[in-house]
Amino acid sequence: MDEVLTVRRWRRYGADRLYVTHETGARVGSVDLQSGEVVADDPVLEARVRRAAQAYLRSDVPELVLPVTSELASIDALDGAGLTAWLGGPDDDRPRDERGSPVGSRLDRLADDGWQAVHDVPLGRQGTVVEHLLVGPGGIFTVTERRHPDSHVRATSRTMHVDGRSVPYLRDARLEAARVQGLLQSAGCAGVAVHAVLVITGDLERDVLDPPQDILVIARHEVPNLFRRLPARLEPARVSAVAQVARRRTTWAR
Structure with a gap:
């Protein structure tokens, strides 16, 4: 029996993404149709995510269910040029900064500094998705981008x-x-505090007399260096433990 994948489109708050899930409900990956970022839960599945996205974009339907062996295998490799033109890909040899350097990729650069990023975190069963959850020495943050380039x-x-x-947005x-804080605490991460970060693509002005207090509002170019400058609050073992809980699907299915 063929393995079945489902592709759904999610458009909200200026974002436009495709989510690819397995018939069991497990997430396979996602494609950001604006930045071109492709996220696969397992790197070896990236090609499968790209091909599923291509099949969806050609189908003009709100949701696509397709058997992997029959539908995806029928997509000729040369036909992937259209998707690569839209998303970019391994053959796109432009420097990453010239391709927009998606926020998720920028956050991943913090790995050498002891941070761990979990992308496309599904909250509950209603289709709500946290774009990025960042856990590191400086704390735990939900990171959301809002694009208003002009x-x-x-x-x-x-x-x-x-x-x-x-x-x-605030x-x-x-x-x-x-x-996210409540769900992490329910999953056993006692005492954790989660703070919100809004990354703005556009002409950002922060009121110097009345700035946001309990939320970080930053420009895209401030990622990732701003996080490197944060004072240390979590020990490496705590970072690893929280990130491990954050990667469990059961943590968010409540």
Whole structure:
């Protein structure tokens, strides 16, 4: 019997992604259709994630269910040029910074500094996804990017505006961090504190007299160096333990 994969598109808060899951519900990977970032839970599955995404983009349906051996194997390697043109790929030899350097890739650079990043964390069964969960010496952070490359973004302690229009990004990020904190604590990570980070792609202005207090609002170019400068709060063993819990699917299926 053929192995079955499901591809779904998720568009929210300016993000546009495809999620590939196994018939068991296990996540296989994801594709960011804006930045081109491909994340596979197992690196050997990256080609499979790319081909599943290509099949989805050709199908023009809201959700695609496809047998791996029949559907994906029928996609000729040369036909992958269209997906590579959209997403970039191994044959794209431009420097990473010229390709936009996705936030997830920037966070992964912190590995040598003792940080661990978990990408595309699924919260519950309603399709909510935390873009990045970062665990390291400086603490535990949910990291969410909001892209407004041609807009002015102004942040105060309580409000955020994009070209003068109020957006709920601060509230949503705080709620997300609180939910992640609660689930980690329920999974056995007693006493952990999770803080929210908003990464803004655009012309960011932080109010110097009334800046955000309980949430980090940073520009994309500040990632990853800002995290390297944070004071140490967690021991390496604690970082490893929390990251291990964060990678368990059962932690978030509550």
